[in-house]
Amino acid sequence: MLVFAHADAEGHVTPPGHPERVERLAALKAGLLAVEQGGLALDRREAPLALRDEVLRCHPAAYHDRLLAAVPAKGWAQLDGDTFLSPGSYAAAMRSVGGVCAAVDAVVAGGGAAFVAGRPPGHHAETARAMGFCLFGSVAIGAKRALEAHGLSRVAVVDFDVHHGNGSQDLLWDEGRCLFASSHQMPLYPGTGRPEEKGAHGQVLNVPLRGGSDGRVMRAAYERLILPAVADWKPDLLLVSAGFDAHRADPLAGLEWEAEDFAWLAARLFEVSGGRVVSSLEGGYDLDALAASVAAYVGEMARLSA
Secondary structure: OOOEHHHHHHHHHOOOOOOOOOOHHHHHHHHHHHHHHHOOOOEEEEOOOOOOHHHHOOOHHHHHHHHHHOOOOOOEEEEOOOOOOOOOOOHHHHHHHHHHHHHHHHHHHHOOEEEEEEOOOOOEEEEOOEEEEEEEOHHHHHHHHHHOOOOOOOOOEEEOOOOOOHHHHHOOOOOOOEEEEEEEEOOOOOOOOOOOOOOOOEEEEEEEOOOOOOOHHOOOOOOOHHHHHHHHOOOOEEEEEEEEOOOHHHHOOEEEEEEHHHHHHHHHHHHHHOOEEEEOOOOOOOOOHHHHHHHHHHHHHHHHHH
């Protein structure tokens, strides 16, 4: 299994006490190391810097340039109530986008699974608005790259982060070649993700889950709604916004999933993708839970794609 990462992710530094902190990377590395110590091979590759034109697949040039100009020489620049820029944030975000694009290229060419271990996350970034810790919609950009650069005809995005991926939905709302399916806690930030939000072509599927829902509830929802929708879509490639903040220990939400639920998701998503899947890290803010969940999810993907 391919893993794309870069040390530039450490350059995105948030203020003290912020949940989207550099320490998440240590937890991520611990989870990946556990996979390798369990006897599964990870093909680790450097996430390249994305070109500006890749960002422009989804975001206006004025937005990209405005965000770049806002990067501070020191300290922090605040974009909204919880989204910050530090001097290294732009490079980190461009590595996240570049990692997803490189993973798409690799999986389109050779099949199998890839995981992009970057930060900041991306699924809350709307067309011209940074929010929810997110700067650029990396998974949506990856979907557009698959369609436009590789000529794929049908792509799917599944988002299992505990928060609705309003940004991905916004960026893909008019894209009739891409299914967007999301499970998420509701009510919860950002307040979007109602079932009646269906996309311009009926290609958006939102599956809200009540607070306190456990893995049994999640599995039933996926088997009844999301997995059949992806199977019926017959995607040439599946991209996954892999947020691990639905874990019961996460401080920002109230679902009750366990690490083994993420392994189950990995197995079912790999199966329904036909063996061509790119996953990218989104949320997950309890460090121990993040390490265990990444180990479970990536480990299962690595086992199936070996």
